[in-house]
Amino acid sequence: MHCGKRLQGIGGRVTKHDRSKTAQPRPASIAAVAHRAGVSIATVSRVMNGIENKASSETASRVMAAVESLGYRPQSVGRALRQRESRIVGVLAANLGNPAMAAAAASIELALRDAGFVMALCDTHEDAGIQDEYLAEMEAQLARGIVLLVAVPSPKLDALRAAGRPLIFVNRRDPGAEDSTFVGIDDHAAGRAVAEHWLAKGETGPFGLLHASLAFSAGRHRAAGYLGRLAEAGIDEGSIAHATGPGRHHLEIGYIGMARLLEATPRPRRILCLSDLIAYGVYRCLVERGVSVPGEIELFGFDDNPLNAWIAPWLSAVRIPYEIFGTAVVASLAALIDEGRATTALLNHELVIRGGSPRGPARDVMSQASRIILETKSPGA
Amino acid sequence: MHCGKRLQGIGGRVTKHDRSKTAQPRPASIAAVAHRAGVSIATVSRVMNGIENKASSETASRVMAAVESLGYRPQSVGRALRQRESRIVGVLAANLGNPAMAAAAASIELALRDAGFVMALCDTHEDAGIQDEYLAEMEAQLARGIVLLVAVPSPKLDALRAAGRPLIFVNRRDPGAEDSTFVGIDDHAAGRAVAEHWLAKGETGPFGLLHASLAFSAGRHRAAGYLGRLAEAGIDEGSIAHATGPGRHHLEIGYIGMARLLEATPRPRRILCLSDLIAYGVYRCLVERGVSVPGEIELFGFDDNPLNAWIAPWLSAVRIPYEIFGTAVVASLAALIDEGRATTALLNHELVIRGGSPRGPARDVMSQASRIILETKSPGA
DNA sequence: AGCATTAGGGAAATCGTTTTCCTTCGCAAT
């Protein structure tokens, strides 16, 4: 359909090379260390955990020497069992194929590792069933916390929220509660800023909007900000063509939605796409029809994933600072675990404007005066 | 440098909303289930694990009813501790920002989940230190196996290999052993196929090659196949301009490498890039200089990640079937764990040819007669 | 009848940690 002709079907060849199955020698346990150091396992544990006043420095160094010589590393499962809490933090991403989410995941992973956690990353495909499966699994793993990189409503999610487990919602707010911990941008202000940008350039439209489901916070707020600002400028909401596509696949939503939008009269010339992937779908649709971008139709995306700068010089976008999401998530997690405080972190977005002439340099033009609204409490209300 | 002008620095605002810290009610344990069902915990365990001949059907249904009513789900840590093996499979990816790796990770995750495993995904940034850190952590987690989605040599890797732990190398072969389990394509044949494609079209060059480090199997084999076929056609290896860039970031390698290649005489007109990301870097370099792609310079990439079809109509590529990597990885893992057999799975690659005229449709043109060589045992030797 | 086998199920050991009690010792304050 949308993939090129292939030269041959899938398949392949598997060759097998035998290999002796050696019995696994057990790795050194805390008992082995204790024995070699001539102390009890309690002391080893205390030294390993840096507990003061429980071991003389002489004993401690003896223990450390034993640890060193045996290459001992505590098994996480033993500790997790005893403490009823592991160092795993589950990160449930809606779609790893989206470079923006991959960027967020990479950032979160880095920050978690710095903080001594271990990330377990999953792909929920934005499906409630799979999300529930993973939520249950994270519970079974005694995960310290769960990060939902775009959540959908699901029964298990409700259960965990009710049980007070540490949940962190990223990009899309908790679909089931107002005051859950959130890390993201001010979507309403960002949507506004795009409209503001076009208005400041003297554009009069026709404007368009392409989006996935508006049932969730991010999309709803972005759309509301965009449409609200246009309305303030006297542009009737009815005159703004908007479309979506079927399903959850943003690429196809953009492709199919754009095809519909092309039939609208008047045909929109400035279109906001609520994600980069939607804009990609739009791009393919327009390229196939010979419509020049941004010559005839100018696009604005959301996310500005790191690849845009390299291969999408035709796409301006609201840049979400995924590279700092990690530290924000970890900080929020700490507040939630240590103090039981749910926080809302609104990170600053930016507008990245690209000229996109196909033959000229991929120059990025600075937009004037796009206000970043920081004070929003309940965006999009 | 390569990112657009920004309208404001990063930063943001954090608001905090208090929330009562409720004491966590413990989830139901196996003891609770046993008590409610009026049996011993041993029986519950046996029922849960479907062990035959150890519980009457009447008892079993009583247990299941108790499980149901308590919402019991076994904690993984307890089981892992006892069995000295968890259901976690570590997947160490070199760079999640690469959509091809994200695609591979997504596929592997799906297959692992089907097989009852849990994926823990990490980003090693292709750094030996970070890789070692994660390898050690996976050991501590009693991971059932470790998948290295592009590995680098590291001490801990040697240690695990020597200890006979289940390691699976994907895309890049084990840098420290010949006969480790491998899942990937026949890189040598793929490199050959690109040369073959161009030769079959009557191209005479000048040809070029852009690559990251050639110290590892994949790149080395691809380059050898490509250059080998060109040499067979009488094209001197010395006449083939090739370049690389500093570091490990393929985007920048492509960008900087292409800048160097532009100074070569004669300037190459057909360039093979050993990854899509390198091709992206090349593209940006050429767009900035006003060189048309594929008009003046034709590019061939490796991977053909799923986004190419949407936004890179100018890029032909060797398509690696990442969507089936998952099943191959799981099959290899099973062979390794259950039978101690190390296997080599060479999956079929394909050539995806794109026309890429910027204004025309993004049509995919079928190439004629690109042989896929299946019999290779030691490619590139 | 005598014996082996199997189904059914419980008690307890086990995995590798952390943590709670203890005990002992030395020293300072009363």
Add this chain to the structure above:
DNA sequence: ATTGCGAAGGAAAACGATTTCCCTAATGCT
């Protein structure tokens, strides 16, 4: 001289599962 206290460290109890021994009936086979 007695008490109190902190440092140092050991013994043993958790944690939640699986698994190894057991034991008792019942059944099949000679």
